[in-house]
Amino acid sequence: MAYGNLSRASLGAGAALNGAIPFPADNPWNTDISGADVDPASDRLIASIGADKGLYRDFGSGLWEGAPIGIPYQVVSGQQARLAIEYQAYGDESDPGPFPIPLDAPVEGAPGQNGDRHVLVIDRDNQRLYELGRAFARGDRWAADVGAAFHLDNNHVRPTAKPGWTSADAAGLPIFPGLVRYDEASQGAGGIRHALRFTAARTRRAFVHPATHYASSNTDANLPPMGMRVRLKTAYAIPASFSPEAQAILAALKTYGMFLADNGSDWFLSGAPDARWNNDRLRAELASVKGRDLEVVKMVGLVTQV
Structure with a gap:
């Protein structure tokens, strides 16, 4: 490394x-935030995005509507x-x-x-x-x-x-560091050594470090702020039958989590297009991981006005 x-x-x-x-x-x-405290509002924040909704890979192989799938x-x-x-x-x-x-x-x-x-x-x-x-x-x-x-x-x-x-991302964050990339994911669990990036449909007029920008007028405290970090719960057992790519993604979510970076579809994970992704298998594997399997890492220094 x-x-x-x-x-x-x-x-x-x-x-x-x-x-x-x-x-x-x-x-x-x-x-590594695997041992960090859970935010007191974690359950409410997860529910606002969807406790019963599954993760979705917003990247893949081939084309969708004439374009490569991903960033x-x-x-x-x-x-x-x-x-x-x-x-x-x-x-x-x-x-x-x-x-x-x-x-x-x-x-x-x-x-x-x-x-x-x-x-x-x-x-x-x-x-x-x-x-x-x-x-x-x-x-x-x-x-x-x-x-x-x-x-x-x-x-x-x-x-x-x-x-x-802002930046090219609504949260003011860089986009590239949070992308799921095949060259890392193909190594299996431990291959991804950084946090990931995800989107949610409804966000709050607030941000938390390392984000620098919000993209909402809604002040509801039950909605997630930009920069909120979510991780996969320790109790979730990553199935050994999952592909190396899914195991890498889920292991990274346990260790590094993922930052809320933009408004978009709920629990959509961002990644780079690559001809080697197995779209159907990865979609099914990630979809089995629900919002209730996730928790919000404790947030400090919430900014609501700039």
């Missing part, structure tokens, strides 16, 4: 990181040319370009389709992660609603950000 040093990563779209893990070992994304990414070298970014919506909460994002970098969703259109690029030599939201390649530059640059080699992950700022 190499925490906070991506230099060993391969190059290209969907490239393997070869054991490299974004951010230092003591970063919130990488810390793609690309690894580039430090020699990658930097292009200007024209912001269309949240320029005042974005990091200024230029960013080393190739014009042919993979974009989430089908060509020409609206939606989140995330673009994620890792500069492995300079230890930086660049993320755009609703991005379109236009001429010799990118147009995007929002963009953020993250430092992968230290815990001051986005030095320019202020409390209340």
Whole structure:
């Protein structure tokens, strides 16, 4: 393992990181929270998302409505040319370009389709992660609603950000570190050594570290805030019959948990597309894990106003 040093990563779209893990070992994304206290409101918060709803893999192999299933990414070298970014919506909460994002970098969703259109690029030599939201390649530059640059080699992950700022993710978090990737999941239990990312349909006008932004006007305390961390209960026995990929995901949820990062479908786990995913098997295995098998890690420092 190499925490906070991506230099060993391969190059290209969907490239393997070869054991490299974004951010230092003591970063919130990488810390073991299996023994942390349970939040007093855990039962209510889980119920608001769905105690009887199962986990769902929001990634896979093949195409769905003409697009790869999941959020793609690309690894580039430090020699990658930097292009200007024209912001269309949240320029005042974005990091200024230029960013080393190739014009042919993979974009989430089908060509020409609206939606989140995330673009994620890792500069492995300079230890930086660049993320755009609703991005379109236009001429010799990118147009995007929002963009953020993250430092992968230290815990001051986005030095320019202020409390209340968004990113390409609604919670103000980086997207890439929380993706389920085949190169890690295929190793089985223990292969994923970081927290994951999930969505919920209804969220609160609040956030908790490491999130920096909320995306709701609802102040109901029974709804989850952005940045809320959920883990798989210790008592849940991961079936030995499950695929190595499902075992890896569930083991990671026990050890590192998953952060609420965006508004979306309940209990949807984010991941990167890969031709090697077994969609049907993984969908069935994860669906058997219900909200009642999860619990909220105790939250400290809830922010409701910025």
